[in-house]
Amino acid sequence: MKTATQKEAIPLVDLKAQYRALQPEMDRAILDAVAGGQFILGPAVEKFERDFAAYLGVKHFVACQSGTSAITLMLRAAGIQPGDEVLTTPLTYFATSEGILEAGAVPVYADVDPRTLNLDPAKADAAWTPRVKAILAVHLYGQPADMDALAAVAKKRGMILFEDAAQAAGSVHKRRMAGALGRAASFSFYPGKNLGAYGDAGGVATGDGDVALGSRRLRNHGCDVKNHHLLAAGNERLETIQGAVLGVKLPRLDAWNVARRRHAEAYRRGLAGIAGLGFVEESAGMISNYHLFVVRHPRRDALLEHLRAQGIMADVHYPLASHLQPALGARRGRDGQFPVAEKACAEVLSLPMFPELTTEQIERTVAAIRAFLRA
Numbered sequence: 001m002k003t004a005t006q007k008e009a010i011p012l013v014d015l016k017a018q019y020r021a022l023q024p025e026m027d028r029a030i031l032d033a034v035a036g037g038q039f040i041l042g043p044a045v046e047k048f049e050r051d052f053a054a055y056l057g058v059k060h061f062v063a064c065q066s067g068t069s070a071i072t073l074m075l076r077a078a079g080i081q082p083g084d085e086v087l088t089t090p091l092t093y094f095a096t097s098e099g100i101l102e103a104g105a106v107p108v109y110a111d112v113d114p115r116t117l118n119l120d121p122a123k124a125d126a127a128w129t130p131r132v133k134a135i136l137a138v139h140l141y142g143q144p145a146d147m148d149a150l151a152a153v154a155k156k157r158g159m160i161l162f163e164d165a166a167q168a169a170g171s172v173h174k175r176r177m178a179g180a181l182g183r184a185a186s187f188s189f190y191p192g193k194n195l196g197a198y199g200d201a202g203g204v205a206t207g208d209g210d211v212a213l214g215s216r217r218l219r220n221h222g223c224d225v226k227n228h229h230l231l232a233a234g235n236e237r238l239e240t241i242q243g244a245v246l247g248v249k250l251p252r253l254d255a256w257n258v259a260r261r262r263h264a265e266a267y268r269r270g271l272a273g274i275a276g277l278g279f280v281e282e283s284a285g286m287i288s289n290y291h292l293f294v295v296r297h298p299r300r301d302a303l304l305e306h307l308r309a310q311g312i313m314a315d316v317h318y319p320l321a322s323h324l325q326p327a328l329g330a331r332r333g334r335d336g337q338f339p340v341a342e343k344a345c346a347e348v349l350s351l352p353m354f355p356e357l358t359t360e361q362i363e364r365t366v367a368a369i370r371a372f373l374r375a
Helices: 015-036 043-056 067-077 095-102 121-127 147-157 209-219 240-271 300-309 326-331 339-347 359-373
Strands: 060-064 085-088 106-109 132-138 160-164 184-188 202-206 223-225 293-296 348-351
Touching: 015 043, 015 240, 043 060, 043 202, 043 240, 060 067, 060 209, 067 095, 067 132, 067 160, 067 184, 067 202, 067 209, 085 095, 095 106, 095 132, 095 326, 106 326, 121 147, 132 147, 147 160, 202 209, 209 223, 240 293, 240 359, 300 348, 300 359, 339 348
Parallel strands: 085 106, 085 132, 132 160, 160 184
Antiparallel strands: 060 202, 184 202, 293 348
């Protein structure tokens, strides 16, 4: 029997537990895809595209290789040109900016709301210049951004509104699904996402037929018909096996997200009243899928070290704001440029979160945090 110091580690996300629950159906789906002999796109991908579009309530879903490529595809398909500027948040995974850059556009930033950590609509409005052609809102940690307010800014300034819904599969914004709120939305199905493939995968959701058609061409060497290339594009096609994996998982997504919300509430109850410990707020009318459960504390780094020493695999999303990333080169911003986002980068801490998380694992995490902060 393990002692207190020899307890099993609590992972940030437990993909092995999910696979065990799905193994018979998942194995059949993968073997069927292999036996079918078509390994790129194919019927399994096409079925997932139809099913996920219906789930979101949009007309089109175009699967591709990753969430990053999905950003690039939708921007290009919607008419964003090289040199155009796209306004987004500095508090997100750098892939948001990479997708903009790969489209030939320039990422520019506005600060975030201190309560939700999503793009602040008022700051976005203030950051607008005539060079900014679009807003790319990010539903950070699965918390929907204020799309109504951002849509008003976009309309006022003549911008296109896009969504980076990489972390938001199943999240709801005032009775509409995240990913169905702008001209188009990018999704990631990276394995650790709420709806994850067994490798990289992503896609573009849109109600705009031209954006869908353009995305399909851009993912497939600029073709509508094989060997007839309408434009120089590239190869961003999804593997058939990933479509099969996602097809097995999609019917479980809502139940998994309900479990995540239940775990989030247990964390909030257990951690209530600890001085200096804050939470990312969920705005009225929004339903987060709790892709991540994030707390904030000024002693974040020491707390993280303590939790990991206890076998609790917490993590930081994200320690360096996008505008300060070296990859931006001459476009790199300055320290203090976006103080709310930068303060959050120094304080946010993601706790273990996955549907199969147990009460004992939550209680152990809560106890470790309380012991360290003497709460």
